[in-house]
Amino acid sequence: MIEIKDLKKSYAGTPVLDIPYLQIKKGECLGIVGNNGAGKTTLFRLILDLIRPTQGEITSKGIPVKGNNDWKQYTGSYLDQHFLIDFLTPEEYFDFLQGIYGLSKGDLDTFYADFESFFNEEIVGKKKYVRDLSQGNRQKIGIAAALMTKPELVILDEPYNGLDPTTQLRLVSMLNKLKSSSEVTILVSSHDLRHITEVCDRIIILEKGKIIHDILTEESTLGDLETYFNPV
Amino acid sequence: MVGFSSEIKWFLSHQWKEIRRSTFWHKNLALNIILGLLMLIMLLYLLALGFFIDVILSELYPNDDPVKIFNGVLLYYLGFEFLLRFFLQSLPTLTIESYLHLPIRKSSIIHYVLGKSLFVIGNYLSWLVLIPFAVKVIAPSYSVLAALSWTTGMVLLIFSNNFLTLYIKRQMTGNTKVVVLFGLFIISLILLEHFGVVSITKISAYLIQFLLTNPLFILVPAGICFLLYFVNFNYLKAHLYPEEVGASNKGTETDRLGNLSYLKSLGFIGHVVSLDLRLIWRHKRTRSIVFLAPIFLGYGFFFYPQSIYNEAYTFLIFVGIFISGGLMVNYLNYCFSYESNYFDNILANYKDFTAYIKSKYLFGVMISTVCYVLTIPYAFFGTHIFFINTMAFLYNIGFLSFILLYLATFSYKRMDLSKNAAFNYQGLGATHWLAMLPAFLLPVLIYLPFELTDFPHAGLWFIGALGVSGLILHRFLLKVIYTKFMKQKYKMAQGFRE
Structure with missing residues (x-):
């Protein structure tokens, strides 16, 4: 699905990301963990062609993401609040996405039905602009927007941040359901080691812009991660 | 991906909503009334200036054609407008981050960003002076056609100024030295003019006179405007990354x-x-x-x-x-x-x-x-x-x-x-x-x-x-x-x- 070759990004000569090779297969759910400044968001931004790589190339389905728009149709993403259009109401924002992705009215209805419990009556019909909602509710809108188009590739940066416990757990089960019911590829980063091991089949650890571990999730993974981040 | 025209339609509707829902309108009523009145007074001043500028000019320079005098200062005006714009006009790029990850043509986004810049009020204030002057002075002494082509030409030059500002500002994010130099350059031109060394007013009057003699010359400012739009478009097309067009605050250098x-x-x-x-x-x-x-x-x-x-x-x-x-x-x-x-x-x-x-x-x-x-x-x-x-x-x-x-x-x-x-x-x-x-x-x-x-x-x-x-x-x-x-x-x- 995604192939990264010889990728480097540096700011003013200081390298922030350096990935010689990384392949993410179709249907895989890849978790990315790492401390602040490890390069998680930078990697996502590069995959979404939001920043210019200093060197190297990223392909999605074999086509370079840079200078190409086709991948956007099958990619749903939410990195941060800048993705939202904050002077719209949530409904208007979803309407806009429906128009942009060319979804039908029926698709939109299914979407609202699917996300009813996730929204927990706090998003729809509130007559509020996105900018006037709390951070957690904005986060919900962003995640829902990334998933509403039934994308083949989902990219979420720290989706659990700012969510209440109920919604965190709902998101975990939603991602698990998504994974088992379709061939969707998921890239997700998080500081929450438990949630990420619950969702992902493969986890990479970034440190100072480099991949230092690339492991398949098993029983002992959570313990291993905890020891890695807090060595005794 | 949906059609180009429907993308533009979305953008226009967003622009309209953004203006209507701007927090600007959420102020208390009293403040809005005061601001509105101040605004109105300013607009009326400008309008009055447009209507009476010929009187003022013939008072000051009784022997000269007011149109020539007016045309003479226009180049200076554009220069000053550029300086003002450089300091006051912000780059309309903040919003692009909400669209970049969506399946929208890059070219639509760029047209939107560039078109958005025309929503700045500074692009229209000068119309209040230009139009009355064209109607009251140019139309009677030249022709209605001349007045039309003069006004259109000026508006195009003001829009060109808008695009020029955007381009220059993007080129030198944060580097204001060059513009200060430009300001000094204009001041020295004024001084040189004062001492009779060079005359920008003559050049300005000479150039703008063409618009009055033959409406076909409108193609020149139209060409300039189009060219600057095109230059901006190409630049953005090659640099449509938030951190490169000044939308993201990443990479601002710390001062000491x-x-x-x-x-x-x-x-x-x-x-x-x-x-x-x-x-x-x-x-x-x-x-x-x-x-x-x-x-x-x-x-x-x-x-x-x-x-x-x-x-x-x-x-x-x-x-x-x-x-x-x-x-x-x-x-x-x-x-x-x-x-x-x-x-x-x-x-x-x-x-x-x-x-x-x-x-x-x-x-x-x-x-x-x-x-x-x-x-x-x-x-x-x-x-x-x-x-x-x-x-x-x-x-x-x-x-x-x-x-x-x-x-x-x-x-x-x-x-x-x-x-x-x-x-x-x-x-x-x-x-x-x-x-x-x-x-x-x-x-x-x-x-x-x-x-x-x-x-x-x-x-x-x-x-x-x-x-x-x-x-x-x-x-x-x-x-x-x-x-x-x-x-x-x-x-x-x-x-x-x-």
């Missing part, structure tokens, strides 16, 4: 205002002042006020050379207060609401609020003093001006400053300086406007009875004496403000959180 060791050695007050200095320098809104300072300080040049003003003391007092007090008023009015974002932090951590209040006062005095010292050369226009300005300065630092600081404790409006527009009125409350009134009117009112009873000098001394007595009583006055502040702080903090 952190090591003001002298201020820090002054203890707590020094720390607070150095924090304020950094606050002002590192936010666009406050920084643009610093850049506008030359206008405040240069205010005298408009009035002192003309004898009608030079002898009207009431007016000179007003100018004197404005010159050394304008920037101080701006700071003291907002000195607490500027800190909205971390006001809770201040309340929770500062131990000595007497010193906190004092530091605000001292910083205001510092600003006023710098303005006063810089404008001492105005004495060249007459010693009475020096005298008036000195009295006004004393009034500013000893009287006005305390009133403003007292009124500032009534600010409950949150002001988020990180919102970057240079002219955003967020956090302007009715008290701020009230504060402006005593600032500029009170000394004039105090002075008037003295003038009417023929003791003008006594009146000036009195204004100065007010200031001096405030300075003598400063301990007491600061104590009063401190007491008020301690009472008000909860209400302020609550307002700032909203």
Whole structure:
């Protein structure tokens, strides 16, 4: 699905990301963990062609993401609040996405039905602009927007941040359901080691812009991660 | 991906919603009415200028064709407009981050970004002068067609200026030196013109005359406008990344205002002042006020050379207060609401609020003093001006400053300086406007009875004496403000959180 070759990004000569090779297969759910400044968001931004790589190339389905728009149709993403259009109401924002992705009215209805419990009556019909909602509710809108188009590739940066416990757990089960019911590829980063091991089949650890571990999730993974981040 | 036209339709609807839902409209009614009136007055002034400029021009230059004179200044006008735009117009790119990850053609996004820049009011203000002039003067003396092609040509040049500004500004994000050089270049051109070395006015009149003789020449400004649009388009197409077109704040270099060791050695007050200095320098809104300072300080040049003003003391007092007090008023009015974002932090951590209040006062005095010292050369226009300005300065630092600081404790409006527009009125409350009134009117009112009873000098001394007595009583006055502040702080903090 995604192939990264010889990728480097540096700011003013200081390298922030350096990935010689990384392949993410179709249907895989890849978790990315790492401390602040490890390069998680930078990697996502590069995959979404939001920043210019200093060197190297990223392909999605074999086509370079840079200078190409086709991948956007099958990619749903939410990195941060800048993705939202904050002077719209949530409904208007979803309407806009429906128009942009060319979804039908029926698709939109299914979407609202699917996300009813996730929204927990706090998003729809509130007559509020996105900018006037709390951070957690904005986060919900962003995640829902990334998933509403039934994308083949989902990219979420720290989706659990700012969510209440109920919604965190709902998101975990939603991602698990998504994974088992379709061939969707998921890239997700998080500081929450438990949630990420619950969702992902493969986890990479970034440190100072480099991949230092690339492991398949098993029983002992959570313990291993905890020891890695807090060595005794 | 959906069609190009439907993408543009979405963008237009978003633009419309963004304007209609702007927090600008959420202000209280009274403030909007005041702002609206100010706006209306300004628009009417411009309109009146457009209608009567031919009269003014034929008064000043009775032997010349007013159209030629008008055309002569247009190149200068465009130059100044460029400078103003460079400092005031923000790049309309903030919104692109919400669209980049969606399946929307890059070219649509770019058309949107560029089209959005035309929604700036500065693109239309000059129409108020241009159109009446074209209708009243050009149409009768040339032809309706000539008036049409002249107006269209000018509008196209103004739009070209818009696109030129965007391009240049993107090229040199943060590098304002080049533009300062450009400003100096224009000033030297004016000087050279004054001494008869070169004549931009002749060139300007000559070039714009073509528009009047043959409407086909409209193709030239149209071509310029199109070319600049195209240049912008290509540049954006190659650089449509938030961090490259100035949308993201990543990569702004830090300045060295952190090591003001002298201020820090002054203890707590020094720390607070150095924090304020950094606050002002590192936010666009406050920084643009610093850049506008030359206008405040240069205010005298408009009035002192003309004898009608030079002898009207009431007016000179007003100018004197404005010159050394304008920037101080701006700071003291907002000195607490500027800190909205971390006001809770201040309340929770500062131990000595007497010193906190004092530091605000001292910083205001510092600003006023710098303005006063810089404008001492105005004495060249007459010693009475020096005298008036000195009295006004004393009034500013000893009287006005305390009133403003007292009124500032009534600010409950949150002001988020990180919102970057240079002219955003967020956090302007009715008290701020009230504060402006005593600032500029009170000394004039105090002075008037003295003038009417023929003791003008006594009146000036009195204004100065007010200031001096405030300075003598400063301990007491600061104590009063401190007491008020301690009472008000909860209400302020609550307002700032909203």
